[in-house]
Amino acid sequence: MKLRCPICGKTYDEPVQRCECGEPVEFELFEGEPYIGKSVWERFWDFWPVEPALEFSLGEGDTPLVKSRLGDEFGVKLYLKNETVNPTWSFKDRGTFLAMSYALKAGYKTVGTVSTGNMAASVSAYASRFGLKAKILVSESAGDEKLKAVSVYGGEVIRVLGDYGRLYFESLKLGEKLGVYFMNSDNPFRIEGYKGIAFEIAEELTPDYVLIPTSSGGLFRGVAKGFLELYENGLIDGLPKLIAVQAEGCSPICRAFREGREKVERFENPRTIAKAIANPYPPSGNAVLKLLREFGWGCVSVSDEEIRKAQKRLALEGLFVQPASATGIATLEKLDLPEGAKVVSILTGSGLRTLKDAPAGEITECPLEGLENCLR
Numbered sequence: 001m002k003l004r005c006p007i008c009g010k011t012y013d014e015p016v017q018r019c020e021c022g023e024p025v026e027f028e029l030f031e032g033e034p035y036i037g038k039s040v041w042e043r044f045w046d047f048w049p050v051e052p053a054l055e056f057s058l059g060e061g062d063t064p065l066v067k068s069r070l071g072d073e074f075g076v077k078l079y080l081k082n083e084t085v086n087p088t089w090s091f092k093d094r095g096t097f098l099a100m101s102y103a104l105k106a107g108y109k110t111v112g113t114v115s116t117g118n119m120a121a122s123v124s125a126y127a128s129r130f131g132l133k134a135k136i137l138v139s140e141s142a143g144d145e146k147l148k149a150v151s152v153y154g155g156e157v158i159r160v161l162g163d164y165g166r167l168y169f170e171s172l173k174l175g176e177k178l179g180v181y182f183m184n185s186d187n188p189f190r191i192e193g194y195k196g197i198a199f200e201i202a203e204e205l206t207p208d209y210v211l212i213p214t215s216s217g218g219l220f221r222g223v224a225k226g227f228l229e230l231y232e233n234g235l236i237d238g239l240p241k242l243i244a245v246q247a248e249g250c251s252p253i254c255r256a257f258r259e260g261r262e263k264v265e266r267f268e269n270p271r272t273i274a275k276a277i278a279n280p281y282p283p284s285g286n287a288v289l290k291l292l293r294e295f296g297w298g299c300v301s302v303s304d305e306e307i308r309k310a311q312k313r314l315a316l317e318g319l320f321v322q323p324a325s326a327t328g329i330a331t332l333e334k335l336d337l338p339e340g341a342k343v344v345s346i347l348t349g350s351g352l353r354t355l356k357d358a359p360a361g362e363i364t365e366c367p368l369e370g371l372e373n374c375l376r
Contacts, residue, residue: 001049002028003188006287015102017172017187024186024284026221029229040196047199047229049192053101056130060086060093061196065204065344070313074332075339079205080314081197081346084321088125090118090349091197091219095190096126099183104130108181111135114171115185116142117276118349123183124155135180137171139164149353168283185216186284194222195229201344202230207240209337211328211345214244214253214299215277217284219348224291240344243335244288244299245327247272251301253285257292258299264289273304276324276349302330311351320351320358 003012005019006026012019019025032046040061041052064082071078083091096119103111112135113123120136127134134155138147142159151157160167168184175182183190197219201207210227214220223242230236246254249272256264264285270278282288292299302310310329314321328345337343351358366374 004028006290015106015188017182017184023286024188024221026188026191026225026287029225029232031233033233034199034235040200043203044196044199047192047195048098050098050102050105050189052098053104053130056100056104056126057097058087058093058126058129060097062200063197065201066319068317068345070317070329070332071343074337076332076337076341076343078332079207079342079344080319081201081344082319083197083346083348084319084325084350088118088121089353090122091194091346092119092122092349093126094196095187095193095218095222096122096183098193099181099187099189100126100130100132102189103132103181103183106181108179109133110180112137112171112175112180112182113184114138114167114182116146118353119185120150120155120157121153121353124150124153128154137167139167146353165281184283185279186218186221186287191218191222191225194219195226197346198223198226198230202227202236205342205344206236207344208341209241209243209335209343211243211245211331211343213274213277213324213327213346213348214246214282214288215279215324216282217244217253217288219346220244220288221284221291223346224295239295242291242295242297243328243331244292244297245331246299246301247274247277247307247324247327248301248303250274250278250280252280252282253288253292254299254301256285256289262286262289272307272323274307274322274324274327275354276322277327300331300334302327302334306330306333314347315351319347321347322349322351322354325349325351 003025007023037043068078086093110133250270252267267280310326
C-alpha cells in the first residue's frame with residue numbers, strides 16, 4: 001500500500017491523506033486483470049487498495065451508459081454515464097463505499113466529512129450501513145432543508161461557524177487527534193472508488209472524449225487514474241481525451257490552465273447555479289492542472305445560462321440532473337469535436353437534490369366536464 005504525491009513525488013507507506021508539501025496523495029498505479037463478476041468491485045478486484053466490504057454495499061456503481069439523441073446536433077456519438085442512480089443519487093457513493101471499507105478494516109468507530117451536499121448525504125447513509133458514527137461538518141450558511149436530507153440517515157450534523165475554507169484542513173488535523181476518519185473530497189480511497197467509472201465505460205466502448213464536471217478535482221483524478229491503469233495494463237489501446245468542466249462563476253482550475261499558471265489560485269466571489277462544483281480553492285486543483293498539461297487534456301468553463309439550457313435538454317430526454325451535472329452537455333457548444341467522435345458526459349448527481357432551483361414546468365387546469373377538449 002504505497003502512496004505518492006503527484007506534485008513533489010514523495011512516497012508514503014502509511015495511509016496518509018496529504019503530503020508534507022500540502023498536496024493530496026494517491027495510490028501508485030495498480031497492476032491486474034479483470035475477472036467475471038456481478039459488480040464492478042468483483043470484476044476489477046485487483047485494482048482496489050483495500051478489500052471492498054461487499055456485505056455492506058448498497059449497490060453503488062454499475063450505472064447505465066445511455067445513448068443520447070443530443071449527439072446528433074453536434075455530429076458526435078454521445079453517451080451519458082448516469083451516476084444519479086447510485087443509492088444516494090450521486091457518484092460520491094463509489095468513493096464513500098471504498099473509504100468506508102478502509103475505515104472499518106482500520107478499526108475506526110467514527111467517520112466524517114466536510115460537505116453540505118451529495119457527499120454529506122453519502123457519508124451519513126453509508127456510516128449507518130456500516131454501523132459507524134458519522135460527523136458531518138457543514139457551513140453556517142447551509143440551508144435547513146438540505147440538511148434534512150443528510151440527518152435523515154442518522155449522521156450527526158454540525159454547523160460550523162467561521163471560515164469554511166479552513167474547515168477541510170482543520171477536519172483532517174482534528175480527525176487524526178480524535179480518532180475520526182474524515183473522508184473529504186479527495187481522500188485517496190475515495191479517488192480509488194471513482195476509478196470504477198472509467199472501468200465501466202471501457203467495458204462498453206472506447207471513448208474519444210470524456211467530459212467531467214470538476215470541483216475539488218477528486219472525480220477528475222479518479223477517472224483519469226482509472227483510464228491510466230487500464231492503459232498501463234494493456235486493457236485499452238489508448239487514452240481518451242479528458243475534459244475538466246467548470247462553471248464560469250467559479251472556475252479556478254480552468255482559469256489557471258488558460259493563463260498558463262503552475263498553480264491554482266483562489267477564485268474570489270464565486271457565483272453560479274452549479275453549487276455542487278463551486279469550490280473556489282479546490283484541494284486537488286494543482287494535481288488536476290498537472291494532469292491536464294501532462295496528457296494534453298483540456299478545461300472548459302460554461303455560463304449559468306448555458307448550464308440551464310443543458311439541464312432542460314437533458315430533462316427532455318428523461319434525465320433530471322442537478323446543474324453541475326449538466327455542465328458537460330453545455331460544453332458541447334464550445335468544443336470543436338471531430339465528426340463521429342465517441343463522447344461520454346458524466347452526469348454526477350440527481351436534480352432531486354436541487355428542486356428549489358429547478359425550472360418550473362407549465363401547469364394547466366381543466367374541469368372534469370371539459371377534459372376531452374383539454375386532451376385534444
